[in-house]
Each structure stands twice: as C-alpha cells, then as structure tokens.
Amino acid sequence: MSKQEWPLYEVFIRSHSGLSHRHAGSVHAADDEMALSNARDTYTRRSEGVSIWVVRSDQIIASDPAETAAFFEPAEDKIYRHPTFYEIPDEVENL
Amino acid sequence: MSNRAIPATYATRLGDNALVLGQRMIELVAASPELEEELANANFSLDYIGQARMFYTYAAECEGGGRTEDDFAFLRPEHEYRNLLLVEQPNGHFGDSTVRALLFESWYVLLLESLTQCADEGIAAIAARAIKEVRYHLRHSSQWLVRLGDGTEESHARVQASLDKLWCFTGEMFVADELDDAMLNEFNGPDLAAIELQWQKNVAAFVAEAKLEQPDDQWMASGGKQGKHTEHFGFLLAEMQHLQRVYPGAEW
Numbered sequence: 001m002s003k004q005e006w007p008l009y010e011v012f013i014r015s016h017s018g019l020s021h022r023h024a025g026s027v028h029a030a031d032d033e034m035a036l037s038n039a040r041d042t043y044t045r046r047s048e049g050v051s052i053w054v055v056r057s058d059q060i061i062a063s064d065p066a067e068t069a070a071f072f073e074p075a076e077d078k079i080y081r082h083p084t085f086y087e088i089p090d091e092v093e094n095l
Numbered sequence: 096m097s098n099r100a101i102p103a104t105y106a107t108r109l110g111d112n113a114l115v116l117g118q119r120m121i122e123l124v125a126a127s128p129e130l131e132e133e134l135a136n137a138n139f140s141l142d143y144i145g146q147a148r149m150f151y152t153y154a155a156e157c158e159g160g161g162r163t164e165d166d167f168a169f170l171r172p173e174h175e176y177r178n179l180l181l182v183e184q185p186n187g188h189f190g191d192s193t194v195r196a197l198l199f200e201s202w203y204v205l206l207l208e209s210l211t212q213c214a215d216e217g218i219a220a221i222a223a224r225a226i227k228e229v230r231y232h233l234r235h236s237s238q239w240l241v242r243l244g245d246g247t248e249e250s251h252a253r254v255q256a257s258l259d260k261l262w263c264f265t266g267e268m269f270v271a272d273e274l275d276d277a278m279l280n281e282f283n284g285p286d287l288a289a290i291e292l293q294w295q296k297n298v299a300a301f302v303a304e305a306k307l308e309q310p311d312d313q314w315m316a317s318g319g320k321q322g323k324h325t326e327h328f329g330f331l332l333a334e335m336q337h338l339q340r341v342y343p344g345a346e347w
Contacts, residue, residue, distance in 0.1 A: 006129065027131050033238055038131035040231075045138055 008057040009035040011042070013049040019094055021053050029054075101277045102215040103157035105284070107167060108274070108320070109218070110150030111178035113225075114168055115328075116199060117143030118335050123186055135235060142228040149221045157217070169339035173329055174322035181264035183319070183328045190243050190254040194261050196236040201298050202268045202290065204229050209285035213278070237301050244305025251306065258302070259310050266315025268294070274320075 006028040012021035024043045029035035035054040044052065063071055075081065120140030127133035151164035181199050186192045207229060210222035243254040269291035271279070278284030302309045318324065338345055 028129060029131065030242065034242070037135065037235055037238065041135040041138055042131055045134075 006030045009039070009054045010057050010060060011035075011039040012053040012055075013039075013043055014051040015049055016047075021051065024048075026057060027054070098281075099157045099159070101274070101281060102218055103154045104274055105215075105278050106150045106154040106157065106218055106221075108177040109221075110147040110154065110167060111176050112182055112199075112203070113143045113150060114147035115176070115178040115331065116182040116196075117141070117147060118331060119182065119184075119186055119195075120192075122334075123192065128189060139228075139232050139235070142225075142232070146221070146225045146228070149224070150218075153217045153221060165339070169336045173324055173332055176324065176328070176332070177320050177322055179264070179267055180316055180319040180325050181261065181267070183324060183331060184261060184264060185327050187257065188253065190250070190257040191261070193236055193239045193243060194254060194257040196232065197240050197301065198261060198265055198298070199268075200229055200233040200236055201301070202265075202294050204233050205290045205293055205297075206285050209290065213284045214282040215284075218282075240301055240307075241305045244302075244307040254305070255307050258307055262310040263313060263316050267317040267319055270317060270320075272320055 007030075008026050009029055010026050011024045013024045014021045024039075027035060027038040027042055029038050032054070035056075036052060039052050039054050043049070117140045120136055120143065124137050124140070125133070127136050147168065148164050151167040154167065155162045155164065179199070181195060184191075184195055186195075204226065207222045207226040211219050211226065213219050213222075240254065243250040245251070269287045271287045275284070275287055279286055299309060316325075
C-alpha cells in the first residue's frame with residue numbers, strides 16, 4: 001500500500017512572556033483544524049503557549065540559501081545601522 | 096449510606112470510567128496511524144488516568160479507611176469496578192476508538208459540567224479541573240468523526256459500522272440507579288434525564304455533520320454500574336493489575 005503523507009504545517013507559538021509568535025517546529029496534518037490540534041498536542045502540553053499559528057509549509061515564501069551572500073552580507077559592514085552605541089537602561093524591557 | 100459514603104462511592108465510579116478508558120487508550124500507545132495522533136492519544140490517556148487518580152484519592156479520603164489510589168486501581172476485582180460498559184469496549188480500529196471516545200465524552204462533558212455545581216466540594220473541584228481536558232478531547236474526537244464520516248467511501252462505511260456497533264452501550268449512561276438518585280437529591284448532582292436530552296441533541300448534530308446515520312432505537316446493554324461487565328473487561332484488568340497481583344506491593 002502506498003503511503004501518502006499528510007501535508008506539512010509550520011507551527012508558531014506565542015508564549016506567556018513573549019510578545020510575538022516564534023517558530024516552534026512543524027507537524028503533519030490532513031487539514032487546517034487538525035494542524036491546529038496537532039500543534040497544540042505536540043508543542044503546548046507543558047503550558048508553553050497562549051496562542052498558536054499554523055501555516056502550510058508550502059505556502060511560505062523562503063529566501064534561497066544560494067543567495068545568502070547577496071541577501072544578507074551587504075548589511076554586515078554597516079555598523080551604524082545597529083544601535084550598539086547606546087547604554088540601555090535596565091528598566092527598559094522587551095527591547 | 097452515611098453522608099460521606101455517597102461521594103466516596105460516586106467518586107470511585109467516576110474514577111473507574113476515567114481509569115478504564117485511560118487504560119484502553121494506553122493500549123494504543125505506539126500503534127497510532129500518525130506521530131501527531133500518537134502524542135494526542137498518549138496525552139489524552141494520561142489526562143484520564145490523572146482524573147482517575149484524583150477521584151480515587153478523594154474517595155479514599157472520604158472513606159477514611161487508609162486505602163490509596165493504588166488499592167482502587169490494582170487490587171479490586173472485576174465486579175467491584177463500576178465503570179460504564181462503553182469505556183471497556185476493545186479499541187478495534189481507529190474509527191471504533193474514535194466513536195467510543197465521542198459517545199462517552201459527549202456524555203462526560205455534560206456530567207462534569209453538572210458536577211462542578213454539586214454540593215460536594217471535593218467532586219466539584221475535580222470536575223472543574225477535568226472538564227477543561229475533556230472539552231478538548233471531545234473537540235478532537237468530534238473532528239475525527241466528521242473527518243471519517245465525511246471522508247472516503249471506505250472511512251464512511253467503517254465509522255458507520257462503529258457507530259452501529261457501539262450504540263447499544265449508550266443507554267446505560269442515562270439510567271439512574273440508587274447512587275445517582277442519592278447524588279441528585281442530596282448533593283445537587285447530575286440529572287441524567289436532562290443530560291440525556293442534551294446529549295441526544297449534541298450527538299445528533301455531530302452525526303449529521305459527519306453525514307452518518309444515527310442508529311435506530313434498540314435494546315441497550317447495561318450492567319457496568321452493577322459491576323457486571325462484558326467479557327472484554329477481565330482481560331483489561333488482568334493486564335493492568337498483573338504486576339501488583341504477582342508482586343504485591345511492588346514499587347519502582
């Protein structure tokens with residue numbers, strides 16, 4: 001019998017303390033509702049999250065690893081783009 | 096029955112339902128069709144076993160006789176178990192387990208909802224914890240019912256057969272015995288007649304959404320609440336209790 005794999009979904013979870021969703025991993029699922037359930041059962045059983053997003057992996061537009069140099073390296077020598085010359089007060093959270 | 100004996104016996108019965116279904120689901124560990132389903136099943140079974148532990152521990156506390164949760168689980172013979180016949184039915188195929196879960200959980204959710212309002216604080220507190228888990232379980236089983244029923248020709252036929260096969264075990268859930276009456280009258284416990292009406296409505300909606308046919312009214316099996324079980328139950332207990340029976344008091 002041929003085994004047909006369910007589509008892959010990427011799972012993003014927003015944790016209690018986090019402000020944005022972070023990639024947690026992926027699950028297989030036959031439909032969107034199942035993907036949400038599977039993500040919940042796989043990644044949030046130890047109260048890791050307060051919100052889950054799932055998205056079909058084939059719907060994600062990703063950058064091409066072969067183009068890494070052209071995409072990212074031009075930024076690396078421009079240190080003035082990074083706010084590294086400031087002292088951050090301790091009271092500032094979530095920066 | 097003394098006042099504490101009613102919640103003690105009732106909590107034991109609730110624990111029996113949870114433990115036996117949990118044990119059935121444990122039997123499926125490493126046998127799920129997909130990895131994600133495996134995790135869900137294992138987690139759900141642990142939810143049920145956790146509920147059984149709470150109910151047994153509370154029953155022991157009400158009794159005040161020094162029994163522990165383990166005595167309830169591992170040292171009682173078949174006829175002292177008062178779980179519904181439905182939960183002890185064998186796993187069968189995935190559709191059978193799904194239908195068994197759906198029929199039970201549709202009832203159990205309503206029962207727990209009612210128990211959160213009952214006059215026995217211990218049972219009400221456990222019910223309030225358990226209901227969050229069971230609401231999620233029901234979401235899972237009802238989605239699978241729709242997926243299978245409204246799926247392929249084969250999945251539809253197989254899950255319809257599961258529904259037809261297990262339907263005769265649903266009547267027992269609504270037949271109140273002495274203990275149910277005592278809980279209702281003395282502790283503001285669940286009214287099984289009201290739960291039956293709501294259950295029928297909810298299950299009919301799931302069945303319709305899954306494009307399945309609800310089985311006709313028929314003869315209903317009963318006996319679980321009196322400790323008269325189906326032939327499958329002895330095997331379940333034998334496996335679950337084997338270690339404590341052969342090595343009494345064994346720990347690890």
